[in-house]
Every structure is written in C-alpha cells, then in structure tokens.
Amino acid sequence: MRVVIAEDAVLLREGLVGLLERFGHTVVASVGDAASLVAAVEEQRPDIVVADVRMPPGFTDEGLRAAFALRAAHPGLAVLLLSQYVEQTYAAELLGSAGGAGIGYLLKERIGDVREFADALVRVAEGGTVIDPEVVRQLLGWRRDPLRRLTPRELEVLALIAEGRSNGSIARALFVSDAAVAKHIASIFAKLDLPPTADGHRRVLAVLAYLQAESR
Amino acid sequence: MLTRTALEALARRPAAFLASGWPWRSLAYLLSSTVPGLVVAVTALSISLVGRVPLMVPAGIAAAGLAVPPLARFERWRLRLVDSTPTPRASAGRRRDAAVALFSLFVFWWIDLLVVGATVGGPVVLILSPVLQPTDGAWALAAAFTASAMGLLLLLVAPYTFTAWAGARGALVRTLLAPRETELAEVLRSRARLVDAFETERRRIERDLHDGTQQRLVALSMRLGLARLDLPPDSPLAEQLAQAHEEAKLALVELRELVRGVHPQVLTDRGLAAAVRNVAARSPVPVDVDLSLPRRPPQSVEVAAYYVVSEALANVAKHSRASRAAVRGRLAGGVLTMEIRDDGVGGADPARGTGLTGLADRVAVVDGRLSLSSPAGGPTTMRVEIPCAL
Structure with missing residues (x-):
C-alpha cells in the first residue's frame, strides 16, 4: 500500500516510516504539518493517510480538519487519525461525515502494538472502520440507557466490533466459538433496534448509534 | 438584619433605632471630637505665647505634623463607634493618615460639636425655658411651656440628625482610611492574573508532556514492539522484552491520565x-x-x-x-x-x-x-x- 504520513514529531514520524515499511507498505511521503499533507496527497494519491490530529501551526486539530478537506476532495480516501488523548467528538465527526467507511481513530500509544496497528491500517485502507477501544469504553460509560440492556459479554463483543474485528477474531480474543460470537452479535443488534438490512453495515451502525447519539 | 454602621441603623424602624445603642454611640463619637478641639486650642494658645509672627507659621506647621500620627490612630480607634465592620489596624499610608488628621483638626471637630450643640443643647435649652426665663403673665408662661413642648419634640428627632452626621462623617473617615474599591478591584485583577498565569503554566506542562514525553514513550513502545517481531516467541529474551513492552504501555496509560489532570x-x-x-x-x-x-x-x-x-x-x-x-x-x-x-x-x-x-x-x-x-x-x-x- 502507498501511505502518506503526517506527524510533526520527527522521532515518531521516522519510527512510523520504519514500521510501515517493515510490514511491506510504501511510504510515499512523510510530512510535518497539515498544509504539506494536503500537498503530498494531491501529488502522490496514496491509498491511505496516517495523520496526527494535533499539528503545527496551531497545535489543535489541524490534522483532523485536513482529513475532512481531503475526504471531501477525494471521496474514498482512507484516513487513519492518531490522537494524543481520547475525544469522542473527533470520532463522532469523522464517522458521521462519511458513514465511517475507510476511517480510523486511534490513540497514538496503540502504535506500540505494532502488529495490531498494522492490521488496523489495512482494515481502514480496505474501507473498514476502526475506533479506539478507549473511545468505545467511554461511550459505553456514557450512553448507558440502551446499553443497560446488554450483558457484560455483549458489551465486550461490541467493543471488539468497534475495533473493526471479524467474528473469527472476536471469537479468538474471547476464547469462545464463532457460533457463540454470532449469537452475541445477533442479540446486540436486536437489543439496539438495528434491523437486518441488505448491505450488512450493522456492525458499523451499532457503533455509530452511540457516537451520533453522543454528538447531539 | 445585621446593622453594621450608624447609617444602616438609621434605616431601621424608629422604635428599634431609638432603643438601640446607635444614637448613644453616635453621640459619643461626636463628643469625642473635643479631643482634637483641645489639641487645636492648646496648640494655638502655646503658639500665640511665642509672640513673634514669623515664628508662628513654622511652629504651627510643625505642631500639625507632630499631631498627625496620634490623631490618625485616634480616628481609626473611634471609628468603631459608628462602624463595626473591621477597620484596618495599621496605618493606611502617610498621605491617608495626614488627610484624616487634617480633616479632624481643621474641619470636623467644631462641626461635630456644633451638631451636638444644635441638636441636643438647643432642645434642652427650650425645654428648660420655663425655668430659665421665669416671667410673669399668663401669655409669657404659655409661650415658655410651648417652647418646652417644642424642645421635647426636637429632642426626639435629634438622634436622627446627629446619627446621620456621625454616620456620614464615619463613612468619609473610612473612605480616607481603608483601601478603596479601586484598590480592591486591583487586588482582584492581580488574583485573576495569578490564576491566568497558573493556567498558562499548566497548559505549557500539558503540551510538553504530550509533545515530548508521550512521543518518546510511543517511539520506545514502537521499538520494543518491532523488536519482539524479530525474536522467536519462545526465546528467553522474548519474555523479558514482552514485559518491558507492557511496562512502556502502562506508562503511556498513566501519562495520559496524568496529563488530563494537569490540563484538559x-x-x-x-x-x-x-x-x-x-x-x-x-x-x-x-x-x-x-x-x-x-x-x-x-x-x-x-x-x-x-x-x-x-x-x-x-x-x-x-x-x-x-x-x-x-x-x-x-x-x-x-x-x-x-x-x-x-x-x-x-x-x-x-x-x-x-x-x-x-x-x-x-x-x-x-x-x-x-x-x-x-x-x-x-x-x-x-x-x-x-x-x-x-
């Protein structure tokens, strides 16, 4: 995959380049601010952008705003945003804008779990949705009402769904059978009033329901 | 309602006001102006004994200068008679002390005594008119008793007059002695600046931790993660490396919580x-x-x-x-x-x-x-x- 990296901390930027190349990706550009990011994407047309939320010159949410601009200009461009701290409104805005396809929002520290990070990158590039478990954990703490109906096990499963995992991956993580996972997921959908639809996006919808309810 | 000053006491119901201690305190306050009065009289007398006009002026100025500190202390001390809110104990600065003392010496004391004389002395004289002006004739006697009745009425309203003056005088002395509103506002502003400075500092610490320490720890965690990929999972080093990796990740979690506490x-x-x-x-x-x-x-x-x-x-x-x-x-x-x-x-x-x-x-x-x-x-x-x- 062809990747553009935007990260202002040199140490981390070089580390990310090394990591992604180690997993067989090509880093076509690595930049240190939002303006250069936009320019690099225009020039390189990458498969995915990995960007820090907070970048120069303002050090607030330049990366996020650049990501919005890029997604508006290039629909379908996959973006994985890295954040220093958990902020649900970022995730809600990201997912709300494009139905969450090809969007990732992870805490920076997840980079340390190199294999999982590389997996997440691929899932996002393939149009999947990845939300940091910490965001999901906070949202679960927040939107209690509909979630009170879920059992603790179902909550665990929902958190893993939000990470973009497949049924098989969830089954391995929880040491249960695939069939058990499928049963839990069906139960979650039922309890959250998500009707069966043709396009099977209910996994994303399950997570989105909370994010959007929160950003009212 | 708690009454703290003579002026506030004036606003109470007449019965409550007249039965309270405030009229007496006001009277005592005004009568104590005999002290600066005596100071002026004694000083003027001593200076006039010097006898030579060219010497009188500097002597007068010197005497006034000497009288300032004790008079300011005296004014501060007796202010509590008409104003029970705490007064600053210490001197409020030489200029303020001088202003209060000079007011006391040249403006207030004789007005204070005049007010007491007019509001209390006047009615008393009127009341006593049948005694003081023994006259014959029914008309004159009737006039004397009418004057007496009027004196009684005036004596009843007198507490309002002298308490009002005492309260106003006390308020002026307090304004001269105590830090004014503008100075309080200045104190508040400086506290606001302090809080702002603290907040700026916390933001700086937050940014340093996020952009410095956190980045380094993430880079460390990433290196450890990559190193683990290179080791066979059953090698003895792999377990130690895994432990180190976990420690680094825990440090990141703790750092995130810490930073949030410093500044959101x-x-x-x-x-x-x-x-x-x-x-x-x-x-x-x-x-x-x-x-x-x-x-x-x-x-x-x-x-x-x-x-x-x-x-x-x-x-x-x-x-x-x-x-x-x-x-x-x-x-x-x-x-x-x-x-x-x-x-x-x-x-x-x-x-x-x-x-x-x-x-x-x-x-x-x-x-x-x-x-x-x-x-x-x-x-x-x-x-x-x-x-x-x-």
Whole structure:
C-alpha cells in the first residue's frame, strides 16, 4: 500500500516510516504539518493517510480538519487519525461525515502494538472502520440507557466490533466459538433496534448509534 | 438584619433605632471630637505665647505634623463607634493618615460639636425655658411651656440628625482610611492574573508532556514492539522484552491520565461544551448533558466553568449516592450559567470541602457567582453564573 504520513514529531514520524515499511507498505511521503499533507496527497494519491490530529501551526486539530478537506476532495480516501488523548467528538465527526467507511481513530500509544496497528491500517485502507477501544469504553460509560440492556459479554463483543474485528477474531480474543460470537452479535443488534438490512453495515451502525447519539 | 454602621441603623424602624445603642454611640463619637478641639486650642494658645509672627507659621506647621500620627490612630480607634465592620489596624499610608488628621483638626471637630450643640443643647435649652426665663403673665408662661413642648419634640428627632452626621462623617473617615474599591478591584485583577498565569503554566506542562514525553514513550513502545517481531516467541529474551513492552504501555496509560489532570486539552482545542461532555462521559453516575452555548466564552471563563462542572460531578460520584445527574449550560444575555443537579442525598457542606472554596476563588476572579443548594435529603444543585462580555 502507498501511505502518506503526517506527524510533526520527527522521532515518531521516522519510527512510523520504519514500521510501515517493515510490514511491506510504501511510504510515499512523510510530512510535518497539515498544509504539506494536503500537498503530498494531491501529488502522490496514496491509498491511505496516517495523520496526527494535533499539528503545527496551531497545535489543535489541524490534522483532523485536513482529513475532512481531503475526504471531501477525494471521496474514498482512507484516513487513519492518531490522537494524543481520547475525544469522542473527533470520532463522532469523522464517522458521521462519511458513514465511517475507510476511517480510523486511534490513540497514538496503540502504535506500540505494532502488529495490531498494522492490521488496523489495512482494515481502514480496505474501507473498514476502526475506533479506539478507549473511545468505545467511554461511550459505553456514557450512553448507558440502551446499553443497560446488554450483558457484560455483549458489551465486550461490541467493543471488539468497534475495533473493526471479524467474528473469527472476536471469537479468538474471547476464547469462545464463532457460533457463540454470532449469537452475541445477533442479540446486540436486536437489543439496539438495528434491523437486518441488505448491505450488512450493522456492525458499523451499532457503533455509530452511540457516537451520533453522543454528538447531539 | 445585621446593622453594621450608624447609617444602616438609621434605616431601621424608629422604635428599634431609638432603643438601640446607635444614637448613644453616635453621640459619643461626636463628643469625642473635643479631643482634637483641645489639641487645636492648646496648640494655638502655646503658639500665640511665642509672640513673634514669623515664628508662628513654622511652629504651627510643625505642631500639625507632630499631631498627625496620634490623631490618625485616634480616628481609626473611634471609628468603631459608628462602624463595626473591621477597620484596618495599621496605618493606611502617610498621605491617608495626614488627610484624616487634617480633616479632624481643621474641619470636623467644631462641626461635630456644633451638631451636638444644635441638636441636643438647643432642645434642652427650650425645654428648660420655663425655668430659665421665669416671667410673669399668663401669655409669657404659655409661650415658655410651648417652647418646652417644642424642645421635647426636637429632642426626639435629634438622634436622627446627629446619627446621620456621625454616620456620614464615619463613612468619609473610612473612605480616607481603608483601601478603596479601586484598590480592591486591583487586588482582584492581580488574583485573576495569578490564576491566568497558573493556567498558562499548566497548559505549557500539558503540551510538553504530550509533545515530548508521550512521543518518546510511543517511539520506545514502537521499538520494543518491532523488536519482539524479530525474536522467536519462545526465546528467553522474548519474555523479558514482552514485559518491558507492557511496562512502556502502562506508562503511556498513566501519562495520559496524568496529563488530563494537569490540563484538559480538549478544553483548549474544542471548548467548554466538548470538555463538559467528556467529563460527563467519565462519570460513574449517568449524566444528562444539555448545553446551549452559541459561541465560545473567553478562555478564563471556560476554564472556571469547566472546573466547577468537573468538581461538582466528582462530588456527585463521591458523596451524593445519586442515581442520575444532569448538567445544564446556557450562554445568553452575556452571562454563562452552568447548573449541575443530582438526585442524591444532599447535605453537602461548603465549609467542609476545600474543593468548593477553591472553586469559589476561581469563579470570583472572573467576577462570577457560585451557589450551592443541598438540603439534607437532597437534591443538590450547584450553579455558577459568570458574566462574559459580548
């Protein structure tokens, strides 16, 4: 995959380049601010952008705003945003804008779990949705009402769904059978009033329901 | 109502005022002006004994200069007769002392005595007119008794007159002696600057931790993660490496929590609404958030309001035993209002927790008001109102 990296901390930027190349990706550009990011994407047309939320010159949410601009200009461009701290409104805005396809929002520290990070990158590039478990954990703490109906096990499963995992991956993580996972997921959908639809996006919808309810 | 000054006493019901100690205190206050009066008389007499005009002027000035410190002390001391709010013990500065002493020496003392003479002495003379002016004839006697009755009436209203003068005089002396409103405002401004400076420093620390320490730890964690890929999982080194990796990740989690405590970055980046939703999301008690903030208030206001909400929700979680809480925020008419309610057991005591007084300080420096209603049995409502100019 062809990747553009935007990260202002040199140490981390070089580390990310090394990591992604180690997993067989090509880093076509690595930049240190939002303006250069936009320019690099225009020039390189990458498969995915990995960007820090907070970048120069303002050090607030330049990366996020650049990501919005890029997604508006290039629909379908996959973006994985890295954040220093958990902020649900970022995730809600990201997912709300494009139905969450090809969007990732992870805490920076997840980079340390190199294999999982590389997996997440691929899932996002393939149009999947990845939300940091910490965001999901906070949202679960927040939107209690509909979630009170879920059992603790179902909550665990929902958190893993939000990470973009497949049924098989969830089954391995929880040491249960695939069939058990499928049963839990069906139960979650039922309890959250998500009707069966043709396009099977209910996994994303399950997570989105909370994010959007929160950003009212 | 608590009466603190002679002027406030005047506003009470006549019976209550006349029965109180204030008229007597006012009278004593005014009569004590005989002291500066005597000082002036004795000084003038001594100087006139010098006999030579060219020497009189410097002698007079020197005497006035010598009289300033004790007179200022005397004025401060007797002010408590008409004003029971605490007076500053120490000198308020030479210029203020001099102003009070000179007023006392040249302006006040004889007016004080004149007021007492006219309001008390006058009526007494009138009352005594049948005795003082023994005359014959029915008409003259009738006139004398009429004068006596009038004197009695005047004596009844006299407390109002001399208390009013004593109160006004006391207010003037207090203004001269005590730090004025402008100086209080200056003190408040300097406290606001201090709070601002603290907040700026916390933001700097937050940024340093995020952009320095956190980045390094992430880079370290990433290197350890990559190193683990290169080792066969059953090698003896792999386990140690895995442990080191876990330690690094734990350090990152702890650092994230620590940084959030230092300064909530989301407050700077996204404003009060996002920060309040964030802190509500972390509350173990479910919180309904209802915010309508059409624009971002100034930073200092946001920070103060955020800490109020944050502290209130922490108290809800710790003490209230509530099952639900609600945060309501409005920004309208140039006032930011935040209200935090819970359905808990109530009985919160502002005097007990130092957290609340700290909050009140924070709110005070942005000219806001913090109020708490928490009857035993609940519910508890904390409310903060902060003006923010349009």
